[in-house]
Amino acid sequence: MFSVKAKKLSPQVKDCCSEIEKATKLLKQLTSPAALESNDAGASDLFTSVAQLASVFSTKQVAENPDVTMAVNDSNLLAMSVDLLIAAVESADEVPSSSAKIFNGIVGNVCQCLLGIFLNATNWSLDFCRQLSQQEKYFKEFYPRLLSSxxxxxxxxxxxxxxxxYYTIGAAFNAYFKNDSEVFSRLSEFDLVSSTKPYLQCGDTTVSTAALILIAFAVDEKQSDVFLGAKDNIAFLIENLRKALGSPDRSWRGYDVIEVAKCIRRLALNDSNKDLLIELDLLPTVKKLLDSSNDEDVAEGIEILFTLSFSKKFRQKIWKEFREVIGLLEVSPKWSSSKQLQGLVFQLQDASERPGSAASTASASAGRKKSKKSSRRVMISYNHGSKAAVERLYNLLTEAQVDIWVDFKDMKSGSVYQAMANGIEGSSVVLMCITRLYNESNNCRLEVEYAHECGKKLIPLLLEPKYRTNGWLGFLTLAELRYDLTETKCSFESKVQELLVALQSHFNQLDSGVTCRSGSAVGTEITERGMSGLELQFLARTLARSPEYFGRVLERHFGLSKLLDLAAFVTAIEELQDCE
Structure with missing residues (x-):
């Protein structure tokens, strides 16, 4: 089970594999009551073996010995370590209750040594994080088993x-904190939230804080209720940030300013947390970030405030309390060109105050809307992590004579968001190039919500394999047909051809004067009506049992008669029902 696979191994890896094999054999020998009572030497040898591994992968060794870095990133060695961890927790289950206390102490120390290596390695090695995220047995077997025990x-x-x-939760958090799409994609396949959630109630704040931070990264909007009982944990994290800002070494209880600020921003991405964070008095601490002489603090403060500004409930409060400090940043040579700051200002200002907004440029917008050219224009909205794929898309669309607005071709000097607003207002379609980073981007959210506000047709293009939208983006794309450009099933070019057909159909409708409500508009109506799960189930059952009667219900109660409107509504009903 633990034999070294036939491949060329460095001496460092061979030595470590030998130690793991030795530790595994010793562990097996200690599972009987007699061995536990009499074999103190065996337990001592086991501790020596795993301690040897821990010393090999110490921070000092990693810094001074390149072979150690290669060893810790070795997939075979990692797989053997995971098997040893699983064997340790399985063996603990097999030991008689009379000997459980002794053996659990042994297992705890074995796990502590190995997981300490994992904690350190995930902190300094992205390669190790990627290797660990591929260890299905670790996250599906060991992680839930240890935490539930x-x-x-x-x-x-x-x-x-x-x-x-603590090390297990911390290592998973470190992997998430790298913000690497490959790691995120792999970890999203495992339900880490369910196993970690009970530790939000842990009396040890070291553990409960680690649990909160991990969940902030791992949770999606559908699991947002996990935070309802975590107010004390979130308040503690805010207090941690405040005290770290006032500390000479800029850290408190093991977390530095930037680390905690990024975690709070991560919490704020979940819409259900925005109001909670403000109610827990986060804003004065954000003000301290913005007043800091440290540029990283200011950047994080702007990012947190930008994220919170999507709370409609507190938007005016934020603008009132931060208008002065934001004004000072706007005239600062260091921050005046910040896209995040410009986006924050655009979001907080009233529509009439926005540069380039529909309200402030009504006559210009009206002129553009009457233009046949602008009515056929398509804007591409994307996160810059996808620029290569977007350039490929742009080239194919322009070859097909589609009039495209995209920032790397059409962005002029001046206000980024004035240009964005003009681009949206002058287009009839906005293509959303969806990835995880797009979903988490304040800039992308601002673009899409403004396009929705302007009544533009939104077409989602999936650029990240297996990624499923949630939260604000999931809602706005609820009933829209998506085009998968990830090449997992069909070629990029073939899907772009399908997209061209859809664009041409939309342009033909514009030319003929026929319009239909977008799927996102229908989804908005369903939500605004406050339909309950019971009502959604009734409509779904009616659709299945009597489509004719279902059609009459929609026409009578919702005023829908056009085929495309009916199709959008039905899709929205089905998807909303799935979310109930």
């Missing part, structure tokens, strides 16, 4: 098992 409320991080749990 402990009493979350009573756990003490100073014990072997307590430290093992």
């Amino acid at each position: 402990q009493d979350a409320k009573q756990l003490d991080s100073r014990t072997g098992r307590g430290n093992a749990v």
